[in-house]
Structure formats: structure tokens, C-alpha cells
Amino acid sequence: MKILVIGGGGREHALCWKIAQSPLVNTLYCAPGNPGIAAVAECVHIGADEIEALCDFALAERIDLTIVGPEVPLTMGIVDRFQAAGLDIFGPNRAAAQIEGSKGFSKELMVRHNIPTAAYKSFTDHAAAVAYIREQGAPIVVKADGLAAGKGVIVAMTEAEAITAVDDIMLDRVFGAAGSSVVIEEFMEGEEASFFAFTDGTNILPLATSQDHKRIFDNDEGPNTGGMGAYSPAPVVTAALHDVIVETIVRPTIAGMASDGTPYVGILYVGLMIRDGKPRVVEYNARFGDPEAQPLLMRMKSDIVPVLQACARGELKQESIEWHDKAAVCVVMASGGYPDVLETGFEIHGLEAASAIDDLVVFHAGTALKDGVIVNSGGRVLGVTALGNTVAEAIATAYRGVAAISWPGAQFRSDIGQKALNR
Structure with missing residues (x-):
């Protein structure tokens, strides 16, 4: 089989790493890919949102199956376009991708079908949203309706924080068009x-x-x-x-x-x-x-x-997936300044040393090749991921990998997986 994976982040590196192990696959492409993905797939310099160019490539190369990694091309209708061209593609079509593309759409779906979720209201009017916050009090959750790269949700512990979030989203448009509507919902503990x-x-x-x-x-x-x-x-x-x-x-x-x-x-x-x-x-x-x-x-x-x-x-009949008994832990290493103004362009040291550790894979997300060396080029840069017989063992191995890698300003959390240990 010839397979095309669309995207260039850590998720797509993990997908390519897994797909490359299949005996069914003889050619694997990734568009646009990244320097880590290049070790397991042939990277194609087409952006994940360049739908016509991706479709032309898939037709020209006679791709048997395309897998879409990120949400943006899904909400743009890449599945509809590929299916219209007679190509097999994994992912929801444009209408179904609204389940992520619009918070309002997903909340209405849950209410219609009695799926348990937080109480909420949607607003397109700024003044009405602010009035609702004052009526409900805090803590309360404010969400930009559209796609905001995982950052459009503000858990506000005070009314003032919630109103500032509404101002940022609806007036200052910090998330662009995603903020033309907001969903304000009950704060859920747990x-x-x-x-x-x-x-x-x-x-x-x-x-x-x-x-x-x-x-x-x-x-x-x-x-x-x-x-x-x-x-x-x-x-x-x-x-x-x-x-x-x-x-x-x-x-x-x-x-x-x-x-x-x-x-x-x-x-x-x-x-x-x-x-x-x-x-x-x-x-x-x-x-x-x-x-x-x-x-x-x-x-x-x-x-x-x-x-x-x-x-x-449309032929999913499989009853189960077989899993390793081992636990796995991924620690993200991010650029300095993330999630705000990023400090990028620094050479990343220690990738080979980390990759030499048993039961550990360094998945690339925001990396680029510059003058023959790998540099950090995005917010989340690497996903240092390890297996272990227990969660504690996987944590220890993952952080051994993290300790081997460095670049100026690199940041990461030191408590990934602790909630599991506390249980």
C-alpha cells in the first residue's frame, strides 16, 4: 500500500512511526512532515491546508489511503474533496468535523441526544455575554466557538477574569474569526x-x-x-x-x-x-x-x-485492539515563551543520546532543518515518549530522555503522570 499522512506535528510523527511498522505498507509519504518524520516517511512539501495540491498529489501517486492528522484541513472539507476524487481517506467530512470546529454545534448535539455535559449558553452579542457572566458568577468557563489551536478555552475563577476573556475573544479577536461567537458554560470540577x-x-x-x-x-x-x-x-x-x-x-x-x-x-x-x-x-x-x-x-x-x-x-468490524501491558508517558518540551511569544531558531542538542535510550522515542513537533542542524521552530517542539512496566518506570525513562536534550529557553513540566501515581 501507498499511504499519505497529512500534517507535520508530534501526532503525525507518532502516526507515521506506527504506520511505517505495518507489513501492508511499502511507501509512506507525509505532507509537509518534519525532520523527525523524515526518518520514517518521505516528506512532501505541501501544506496541510493546501487541499487541491494534496488531492492532485494523491491522485498522481495513486495513494491507497490518506490519514488526516490536524483539525484545520478536516474543517475545510479535505475529506469531501478526496472522496469526490475517488480516494480513500480517514477522517470526518466537513459537516461532521463541526463537532470540533464549532463549540455551539457540539453543545447542541449533546443536548439533543442527552449526552452529559456542562450547562451552557452561546452568544454572538458581547453585552449579553457579559450580562450572563454577572448573572451566573464564577468560576465559569469561556470558550471561543471556533478553532483556536487548543487555546480558546479560559477557565475563569473570577467574574473579572471571565469578562476579560469575553473582551479578548469578541472585541480584540485574539483568536480571530473563532471568536465571532462564544460559549459560556458551567465550571465542572473533577x-x-x-x-x-x-x-x-x-x-x-x-x-x-x-x-x-x-x-x-x-x-x-x-x-x-x-x-x-x-x-x-x-x-x-x-x-x-x-x-x-x-x-x-x-x-x-x-x-x-x-x-x-x-x-x-x-x-x-x-x-x-x-x-x-x-x-x-x-x-x-x-x-x-x-x-x-x-x-x-x-x-x-x-x-x-x-x-x-x-x-x-465503512467496514469496521474489528472487536478490539491489542495493547502492550506497559504504560507510556509523553513529556512535551516547548520553546521559551510558549504559549505566548516564542523563542525559536536554536539548535537542539542531545537528540541522538535521547533516542539511544531503550523504550524511548523522541517525536518531533515544532522542529526544522536549518543549515544542516535541527532547530526549534514552533511552540511545542518535542514529545519525549517512553514505555515502562509501570507508569512510574515510564515517567523515569521519559525524563531521562528530557535530561539529555537541550536548547536555550527549553521548558517542560516536571510532573507529567503524577496524577496516575497519586492513585
Whole structure:
């Protein structure tokens, strides 16, 4: 098979690393890729949002299956375009990708199909949004309706913080067009977890559990980011709770999307808040989480390619995925200044030393090749990911890898996985 992966971040490096192991695959491309991906796939210099150029490439190279990594091309309709050209592609079409592309769309879906989530209201009027915050009080959560690269959610502990967030989103447009509407919702207490399931629009195939760390600093302090680390499995999701999530959230979501005329195909990410053993939906994503993909794909024993192809063709009959008994932990190393003004262009030292550590893979996200050396070029730069017989062992190995790598201003959290140990 010839396979094309679209994207150039840590999630796409993990996907390429896993897909390259499949005996079914003889040629693997990634567009645009990155220096780490170049070790396992042929990188093609086409941007993830250049849909016509990507479609032309897939037709010219007779690509058997395309896998879309990031959310932006999904919400732009890349799946619709490829399918119209007769190409197999893994991911939801434009209508279904609204589950991530619009917070309002996803909240309405949950209300319609009795899926447990926080109480909310949507606003396009700034004054009405501010009045609602004053009426409800704090803590309260303010969300830009559209895509904001994982940063459009503000958990406000005071009314003043919430009103400032509404000002930033609706008046100052810090998230651009994503802020033309806001969703303001009830603050949910509890422990977060990430739940993923493959689906062909009808059948579902759940993955192992995972948990990510959104905040920039230790102890979940500082602003939200795209994710500073993740681990799998997540002990907060017990076997019994796993079944509850599938039956009360995942199945009703997929069935609801189908009955609404927007069948959902691909991988569904459900961000959960769990309190007293009861799960509620925080958000949906229309693709693999990043950094959750890194530990999940390192733990996956089964060949991922037949599952991806079965989803794309509406033929998902597989009952389960085989997983390594080991735990996996991913620690994200980010540029100085992240998530605000980035300090980039520095040579990254120690990549070879870290990669030589057993049971450890360094997934590249924001890296580039400059004058023959690898430099940091984005916010989240590397996902240092390790396996271990226990979560504690995986944490220790991952941080050994982190200790081997350096560049000026590099930052990372030192407490990834601690919630699992505390259980």
C-alpha cells in the first residue's frame, strides 16, 4: 500500500512511526512532515491546508489511503474533496468535523441526544455575554466557538477574569474569526481524561485510556496550551467507567451524528471531566489528540493500518485492539515563551543520546532543518515518549530522555503522570 499522512506535528510523527511498522505498507509519504518524520516517511512539501495540491498529489501517486492528522484541513472539507476524487481517506467530512470546529454545534448535539455535559449558553452579542457572566458568577468557563489551536478555552475563577476573556475573544479577536461567537458554560470540577474511539459512522472501536496535561506549568497552573504531556493508561477510567463512557457518551454521539444526517467517520476524541465516578463531556475533537497520540500509539500492539482503512471504507468490524501491558508517558518540551511569544531558531542538542535510550522515542513537533542542524521552530517542539512496566518506570525513562536534550529557553513540566501515581 501507498499511504499519505497529512500534517507535520508530534501526532503525525507518532502516526507515521506506527504506520511505517505495518507489513501492508511499502511507501509512506507525509505532507509537509518534519525532520523527525523524515526518518520514517518521505516528506512532501505541501501544506496541510493546501487541499487541491494534496488531492492532485494523491491522485498522481495513486495513494491507497490518506490519514488526516490536524483539525484545520478536516474543517475545510479535505475529506469531501478526496472522496469526490475517488480516494480513500480517514477522517470526518466537513459537516461532521463541526463537532470540533464549532463549540455551539457540539453543545447542541449533546443536548439533543442527552449526552452529559456542562450547562451552557452561546452568544454572538458581547453585552449579553457579559450580562450572563454577572448573572451566573464564577468560576465559569469561556470558550471561543471556533478553532483556536487548543487555546480558546479560559477557565475563569473570577467574574473579572471571565469578562476579560469575553473582551479578548469578541472585541480584540485574539483568536480571530473563532471568536465571532462564544460559549459560556458551567465550571465542572473533577479529574480530566481523554477517550478515543475509531468509527466507520456506525460501528465503534474504543482505544486505551489516556490523560493529558493542558496547563503550561506544574500543578496545572498557568494558561492552557495544546498539551504539555500525556500518559496511558489513565487509572481514573476504571473498567466499569470505560463501559459507562462507551454506552452513555460515545455510542449516543455516533448514533446522534448519523441520525442528524452528519455521520461521523474517523477517530473521535472525547475530553471528559470525571467526578464521583460520573463522566461528562468537556469537548470533542475530530482527530487524534496531541500529545495523547504519542503514548497511545507506542502502546498499540495491533497493526493500525487495517483499522484506518476499515473506518474509511465503512467496514469496521474489528472487536478490539491489542495493547502492550506497559504504560507510556509523553513529556512535551516547548520553546521559551510558549504559549505566548516564542523563542525559536536554536539548535537542539542531545537528540541522538535521547533516542539511544531503550523504550524511548523522541517525536518531533515544532522542529526544522536549518543549515544542516535541527532547530526549534514552533511552540511545542518535542514529545519525549517512553514505555515502562509501570507508569512510574515510564515517567523515569521519559525524563531521562528530557535530561539529555537541550536548547536555550527549553521548558517542560516536571510532573507529567503524577496524577496516575497519586492513585
